Amino acid sequence: MTRTSRPRRLTAGLAAAALALTALGTATANAVPTAEPTSAAAAPGPLMNYVVNTKASAGHVKKVEKAVAEAGGVVVQSYRQLGVVIAQSTNADFKTAVRSGKYGRDVQSVGATRTAAVSEGPAGAAQAGLKSLGEVEAAPAPDPLEKDQWDMVQIKADQAHAVTDGSRGVLVGINDSGVDDTHPDLAPNFDKADSVSCVDNGVPDATEGAWRPTTSSHGTHVAGTVAAARNGVGIVGVAPNVRIASVKVVNNDGFIYPEYAICGFVWAAEHHMDVTNHSYFIDPFEFWCKDTGDQGAVQEAVRRAVDYATHRGVLSVAAAGNSNYDLANKTTDSNSPNDSTPVTRTINNDCLDMPTELPGVVTVASTTQAGARSGFSNFGLNKIDVAAPGSSILSTVWPGGGYGRMSGTSMASPHVTGVAALMKSTHPWWGPKQLESALRTQADDTACPTTPDPRCTGTTANNAFFGEGLADSLDAVNP
CATH class of the missing domain: 3.40.50.200 (Peptidase S8/S53 domain)
Structure with missing residues (x-):
């Protein structure tokens, strides 16, 4: 009998070969990159924070994060369970740009969180990586094997x-x-x-x-x-x-x-x-x-x-x-x-x-x-x-x-x-x-x-x- 889905008969003709791991590194959260200057970000303005709303699912939030980058912004915080992304940008046309890019159709609404420029300066969270529910999430990167x-x-x-x-x-x-x-x-x-x-x-x-x-x-x-x-x-x-x-x-x-x-x-x-x-x-x-x-x-x-x-x-x-x-x-x-x-x-x-x-x-x-x-x-x-x-x-x-x-x-x-x-x-x-x-x-x-x-x-x-x-x-x- 060659039913290898049976746990007691795991591999018919193929032995399970154990592979030893050596000198494997530890994953670290990658910083969220600031988008390269584009036509959308060509006109610098004051540093502003925005809420960008989408459907409450991991897939939609991920697309909105990409829309933020396309519009010349960085992600400060993501709430996948809410469908809310907090973004920061010096692009004076950010609200239009975030809707008009490749992933803009996933944006339901966007608005600045204040009328004056951000006084505390660039968000430190953007240098630490995306956050959701208090967890630091590593950007997709290959594991060793x-x-x-x-x-x-x-x-x-x-x-x-x-x-x-x-x-x-x-x-x-x-x-x-x-x-x-x-x-x-x-x-x-x-x-x-x-x-x-x-x-x-x-x-x-x-x-x-x-x-x-x-x-x-x-x-x-x-x-x-x-x-x-x-x-x-x-x-x-x-x-x-x-x-x-x-x-x-x-x-x-x-x-x-x-x-x-x-x-x-x-x-x-x-x-x-x-x-x-x-x-x-x-x-x-x-x-x-x-x-x-x-x-x-x-x-x-x-x-x-x-x-x-x-x-x-x-x-x-x-x-x-x-x-x-x-x-x-x-x-x-x-x-x-x-x-x-x-x-x-x-x-x-x-x-x-x-x-x-x-x-x-x-x-x-x-x-x-x-x-x-x-x-x-x-x-x-x-x-x-x-x-x-x-x-x-x-x-x-x-x-x-x-x-x-x-x-x-x-x-x-x-x-x-x-x-x-x-x-x-x-x-x-x-x-x-x-x-x-x-x-x-x-x-x-x-x-x-x-x-x-x-x-x-x-x-x-x-x-x-x-x-x-x-x-x-x-x-x-x-x-």
């Missing part, structure tokens, strides 16, 4: 970060084998208060550290892809400023039993998580059939847990699986049950890979660096929602605070989870249905291989290998 993250370039996360790194108000659950909260790239974004372990018969255990990994690096790797911090250390995640919580649903033997998964979905709902990542299938059946016995009862129980989470505002994102299996045309299953003796059985499309095939769950297939379908990735027309990078992905590992490469749809799913977190940051009023719809519509259409593959049915806009296309981070952060 970011150059090795081809996956971020493929989904345009590097471009999205020029708009926003995500909002601290967004909470992402990593439903997996545990997350190393001491890792230097994860500690800044880790939320202990909302973390839990569900591996004791599905009973939630919020004891300090119960949610940490004990035998597997899988959850730590997934967490890094979602939200490794922009801090001058190691890598950068898709949404490097959102918060993450560990929801441990994998036991020390690598199994994810239904009661663990149900506990995790309910915990996420009760703790107001916005997005959760599920890089696993529920054991011991690779496919749970809709019958009148055990499998049918479990399928319904898990379905209800997912539905509950969705109705409480949680978007669930899951790995499609690594069996190179056509989920739209099920015939046999030779891998179940995996906790005793597997038997080959006949199955049909009423037998579901859970949680990824349940209603309301976003199903993610895997791509290679070349943009092809990863050979291990499950597929299926109208089964795959979107695709994302999953082959040889560099991310955080446990123990030791290092970095390594892993492969699987397990690695693809957290890219989409990160994109959804950026979407939620820019559109905080969106619920799961809006996020799911936007993930599909904003995905970049990806055609079937030029060398015909009869398994890739469908169209360029929606096919069995890539669903509705490759996840797009840049579209996610635009209004």
Whole structure:
């Protein structure tokens, strides 16, 4: 069995290679540059302060900050939660100029804060960096290993970060084998208060550290892809400023039993998580059939847990699986049950890979660096929602605070989870249905291989290998 999204079988044919970090610097906040003289700033006037109003979202505020620079001003303070930017300029025509540049359409209104020139002189805050909620935010700059993250370039996360790194108000659950909260790239974004372990018969255990990994690096790797911090250390995640919580649903033997998964979905709902990542299938059946016995009862129980989470505002994102299996045309299953003796059985499309095939769950297939379908990735027309990078992905590992490469749809799913977190940051009023719809519509259409593959049915806009296309981070952060 080559299902590498299984935490206990992380890399089929690709070993996780730990990378040691040496002499890494610490990120410092860059000063907000004063715009180069332009025609807009050609006529100097008195030093004035202004309020510039926009929509209350990280993306809109970022654009207004650029509009200020275009108009010959500097940003003194940004309030992303209010949609307010305090600016300073000697451009006598600043109020007109800030509206007329490339980003001016995002300006709702602008006004001087006083009638006399600023007596206290140029704002010192402009030399220290942008501030929001009392925090100094570093300007986007490469972390040491970011150059090795081809996956971020493929989904345009590097471009999205020029708009926003995500909002601290967004909470992402990593439903997996545990997350190393001491890792230097994860500690800044880790939320202990909302973390839990569900591996004791599905009973939630919020004891300090119960949610940490004990035998597997899988959850730590997934967490890094979602939200490794922009801090001058190691890598950068898709949404490097959102918060993450560990929801441990994998036991020390690598199994994810239904009661663990149900506990995790309910915990996420009760703790107001916005997005959760599920890089696993529920054991011991690779496919749970809709019958009148055990499998049918479990399928319904898990379905209800997912539905509950969705109705409480949680978007669930899951790995499609690594069996190179056509989920739209099920015939046999030779891998179940995996906790005793597997038997080959006949199955049909009423037998579901859970949680990824349940209603309301976003199903993610895997791509290679070349943009092809990863050979291990499950597929299926109208089964795959979107695709994302999953082959040889560099991310955080446990123990030791290092970095390594892993492969699987397990690695693809957290890219989409990160994109959804950026979407939620820019559109905080969106619920799961809006996020799911936007993930599909904003995905970049990806055609079937030029060398015909009869398994890739469908169209360029929606096919069995890539669903509705490759996840797009840049579209996610635009209004």
